[in-house]
Amino acid sequence: MNFDHSEKSLALMEKLNKFMQEEIYPVESEYHDLVASNSNTWETPALMHSLKEKAREQGLWNLFLPEEYLPYGAGLTNLEYAPLCEIMGRVLWSSEVFNCSAPDTGNMEVLAKYGSDAQKQEYLVPLLEGQIRSAFAMTEPEVASSDATNIATSIVDKGDYYLINGRKWYTSGAMNNNCKILIVMGKTDPQAPRHSQQSQILVPIDTAGVTVVRPMSAMGYLDEPIGHAEVLFEDVKVPKTNLILGEGRGFEVAQGRLGPGRIHHCMRLIGCAQRALDLTCERVEQRIAFGQPLSKQQSVRESIAQMYCKIEQARLLTLKAADHMDKYGNKVAKNIIAAIKIVAPKMACEVIDEAIQIHGAAGTSQDTILSATLAYARTIRLADGPDQVHMMQLGKNLVVQQQGK
Amino acid sequence: MNFDHSEKSLALMEKLNKFMQEEIYPVESEYHDLVASNSNTWETPALMHSLKEKAREQGLWNLFLPEEYLPYGAGLTNLEYAPLCEIMGRVLWSSEVFNCSAPDTGNMEVLAKYGSDAQKQEYLVPLLEGQIRSAFAMTEPEVASSDATNIATSIVDKGDYYLINGRKWYTSGAMNNNCKILIVMGKTDPQAPRHSQQSQILVPIDTAGVTVVRPMSAMGYLDEPIGHAEVLFEDVKVPKTNLILGEGRGFEVAQGRLGPGRIHHCMRLIGCAQRALDLTCERVEQRIAFGQPLSKQQSVRESIAQMYCKIEQARLLTLKAADHMDKYGNKVAKNIIAAIKIVAPKMACEVIDEAIQIHGAAGTSQDTILSATLAYARTIRLADGPDQVHMMQLGKNLVVQQQGK
């Protein structure tokens, strides 16, 4: 047992931190302004492209893809990538600079793991190059998607092609101008056993019958230029070779992406929370109320101490999940992966909310990152399954395990 | 002691509920769409004006002004007005329909209470008629306004006029096209005793030197068409008759508006929370997950029960505060007024957040009112003093009182 990062990790962290200091923080709010002032707010500003080039030159690129997918990706373990992911999480839009942003990371992992050679050539390579973006269409407005077996979009085998009909929403990334491909989850066989009904299929966004209906708001934010789309599929035809892995294996494919995806989300949120704490520690020295800096108030000190305790605990839990996923795989590590999904988003909500309270009006404004960050953290309490589903699963597992003792 | 509303209250509640059912709920989202699609999002849609006429015809007008200000207002007690305010709170924009929306209500109360005849004629009458809107410029970006003695805008007596310089933000209402008048708080005498430095003064928004700089975001929402402005005052000159009550009496004027203002905010938030609970109770019967409606899940039932308990307790506390303010005045009721400001906004945040969790993705979207409502509730934890200031005051008072026993 050892609670310090390896030399390799520390060197990468230092390099990434340096890049953040030199290239990202200085343009953090400029980027938001560029997006907002764009005639098309769904277009990624040129600034992003130049930052991507710089990052790629420095080898800070595709850091998320582990060794098993070499030569794709940087070949880092989850445990090595995790602290980098935290650092990127400090600026909401910075992951894309390093080609490490959701949902592309999950999609690339799925393609690398389950894609056919043709699928890899057509979609994985340009994604790895950062030339296109992608989306994952899973959640549906009409059903409780927390129970993924409810997902109702139909994918019907018509002999020569699959015919897709359904309505998705919160398809993150699909609003972006550069989004070219969707991975869609839907039912190929409604009569099959519960966990064999679903399949995942590749649908180019410009296929006839695909309509991007509207951007969905996430706690008041449209998250331009990436966004979360409502997408309508009306008699959409795609070649049968677009199916990933095989009919009825949609859950298997979904499971494959979830482990690392959760660690990424959680580490990013830990970065958000740590940044909120850092900003708070600066703020409380500067603001004077009732005759002294806020930092002298015992209640403020207690808040700050609590924020630290919550962040550090969630961080260690997530790092352990990464370590165990590396060593033992998703399945063995399932309890702790469930645990981080329960813990980290809620922790981030609490910490950032407290930071807002201490910041006063500024905390609610566009002048700090806090309220946008809280919105992100809040939505992750629902994305990839609401807290309750993970607690259900974890609670169940623990009871079963105890009986086995 | 009696926990049922009077006949008079019940009749008013029924009338108002009927109006909400017939006129407001059916156009609730249409109104938001009208605002969003307006070429100028700071212009109040015509729909509002027609609704205002209807409400006025039915006598549902200026309900907030108590008997002491007759013939202005409806002459209701705080206890009679409170449940009406809750009902209006169920739809974020509906208070204006009844000419009962902040900050106009507070401004009207201040003018009715402390205004000179000329001030009343010029500003109170058109406000009561619903012809113009107003704003209250208090909070400043550069200082911790939680300690109101920090407020730094200068109001200098230049013999013939006052000269005003300073920067305000979160001046709610000042973005609206129809906003004509600002009440500005600032220092007339920085050398006076701490609580005699501040004054309040009327500043027409079109006065030279007044610049509405930008709309401030409140947890991701601009709250169009009313908004929260950053306002810059550069060598603004106003007649000396624009001063309210007298130099150095800014705190006194502020105190006068705070008691009722807090009850209004809290009752509106209770309406928000109750609506969130009502929506949740509907939702959980309709959504099926893991083989049964959500309403059969013990955890969902516990959530709903907790929401009810929190709402009902905050409601009773606020109604008691209204009752005691009516009977004994602001000063005697100060503890319970502080208490409702501590309790109700936080309660609303918790209840609405839980409703969002149960609603899933829809709860975070523009398709329900929940996330906009949460943003409102969250900002009220900071407006009119953050929770911490009220806890400081209440805690202090209680210790002093105990020593006196």
Place this chain on the structure above:
Amino acid sequence: MNFDHSEKSLALMEKLNKFMQEEIYPVESEYHDLVASNSNTWETPALMHSLKEKAREQGLWNLFLPEEYLPYGAGLTNLEYAPLCEIMGRVLWSSEVFNCSAPDTGNMEVLAKYGSDAQKQEYLVPLLEGQIRSAFAMTEPEVASSDATNIATSIVDKGDYYLINGRKWYTSGAMNNNCKILIVMGKTDPQAPRHSQQSQILVPIDTAGVTVVRPMSAMGYLDEPIGHAEVLFEDVKVPKTNLILGEGRGFEVAQGRLGPGRIHHCMRLIGCAQRALDLTCERVEQRIAFGQPLSKQQSVRESIAQMYCKIEQARLLTLKAADHMDKYGNKVAKNIIAAIKIVAPKMACEVIDEAIQIHGAAGTSQDTILSATLAYARTIRLADGPDQVHMMQLGKNLVVQQQGK
């Protein structure tokens, strides 16, 4: 609506407060010492008997029994009795002084409501006189008694008598030397519909086959001299006339006692919490840490403010429940009765726990009432059904009602 007590209530409260000041507080800890130093700790000290006489002389006697049971009891409404119950709650053992202590109150109410004339003569009258004490044997160790249909003690009709077999625990009051009679809940017909299986029956504690096995600890306290017994029933025979109301009506009888019983428990707990707050407000002025009294710490002020807010809200909720029970009966008031059972014990736990934290080591000791009071509050979160059962019921009711709107 009116949030002030009636003249009648105020006069009674003043009278009771005066008695507490003059007779109870001065001997509060002496009473505990007398119990502890008694050779038999299950014997009520003579001090209690002399206090009872004084209270009875002053008419502070049987205050809990409402008008419908006159000439028994004081004929107060629940709303009139509630604040008196709160005052008694300030000293853990004081309710008995006024013949208002559980479980006797519930037992007397059951007998007054459902008892035959003979049952009243034999048991109700001496209980009302304060001559004997009683217990209610419901909870069983072997089953989850939170679901009262689980209760398994058998009551078998043997023609001439009933034969009772079973094991009960947490039969409060049954350890006391003066406890003469048990009301026992058990199954007369295991084949009947779920809610018609149970009956309640009177069992004199000295009946052959009744064994008081041992005192049960409640969070470390044996609560001498009253106690909570484990009681074994082995082939216990009682006359058929000992049955209350009729076979299969055990739930009906149980419901009858629960409404008022919950208000009593909740009001007592509010008294406990208020006392903890009062003690805290005194303490924080006296203790100096880090150069100033604790009362100057912002965090302490926030704690005190929160304690006040929680207590006052729970108090209003409970008083409303009392008012509605008086006006509309248990059944109509069921939601708010469930709500107080959910709210008040948990509130008391939180408030007293916070008081302990502020008191430091003293708060955990026998030198303050805090830890004993917390133990009482904690057990009430389980007694009469754990929080979860009440949340289940309340959540269910609210969903059903919403569908009816």
Place this chain on the structure above:
Amino acid sequence: MNFDHSEKSLALMEKLNKFMQEEIYPVESEYHDLVASNSNTWETPALMHSLKEKAREQGLWNLFLPEEYLPYGAGLTNLEYAPLCEIMGRVLWSSEVFNCSAPDTGNMEVLAKYGSDAQKQEYLVPLLEGQIRSAFAMTEPEVASSDATNIATSIVDKGDYYLINGRKWYTSGAMNNNCKILIVMGKTDPQAPRHSQQSQILVPIDTAGVTVVRPMSAMGYLDEPIGHAEVLFEDVKVPKTNLILGEGRGFEVAQGRLGPGRIHHCMRLIGCAQRALDLTCERVEQRIAFGQPLSKQQSVRESIAQMYCKIEQARLLTLKAADHMDKYGNKVAKNIIAAIKIVAPKMACEVIDEAIQIHGAAGTSQDTILSATLAYARTIRLADGPDQVHMMQLGKNLVVQQQGK
């Protein structure tokens, strides 16, 4: 970074677990019965002595003393000892079996670190042999000991000897028959700088003028046979050689014991909490309510999941603190040591309280360990400084560090 225990740790854990399974769990409640039925409840039962022999034979002895104190102790690092400490924590009285129980561990560490050769010979050796027990007299009833500079007991240099006067309480261990020696903290120089006023001195408990006044209750528990004493020092004379380290160095000595002491307490509490969770996981499969085992209730699953998340996070935090203390020392690790003291006791309180709620009445009784364990956890929120003092320090440190970035 590596989240798995070393081979050495795992082997020790297995050995200790085996001992617990074979020797401790089977007599867990018998031990409590032996204590309770002893004519002198402050006498350690013979069972303890035989268990100690067995443990010592197996080399499970003095596991707490790190390498630097070899040949004393087992030479384990904090990180190696921590999981063993957790395992011992599962049974409240079991640490003593392995000569690893507080306050002896802290006292031995102090003697090993700062003791003179004579002090070591006289007190450390018999303590390490498990022949005598000891106590640490720090907290005082008359002052807020949370601010240790308040401690007022006087230690006056009388030339030939020191003269001690003062009153202590919650001197844990001093009730036990076998307690021979007290380490007493007091002021040698009230005029010295704030942190140089205090000294620590060895006082044999049978010295004239030392009176063990009474056992203090800790949340309703006397914790026999060890106990927490009130101790009065009246003109107590001890040789000048009894002073530890030197005059005015009391804080330095106190700091030396606190780091490891906190890790021990926290790990024990994690063991308590884990045991509570294990018991809960067993219980919920066995108890049937409303037609199904409790384990099928979503709310129960959520509770269990939350318990796991809280425990695992606190465990990782504490293990990291142990690792950093081993690598970098107390001073560098001060923030995380403060953090575990804030986190672990509160976590244990929450987890055990939830376990009690799920256990129902049994959870409050003497038939489970839960309520005694909660009492222990609750008192640790105050021992060694209340949560608030650690939050004050941690909050302060974090703000200072942020300014340095």
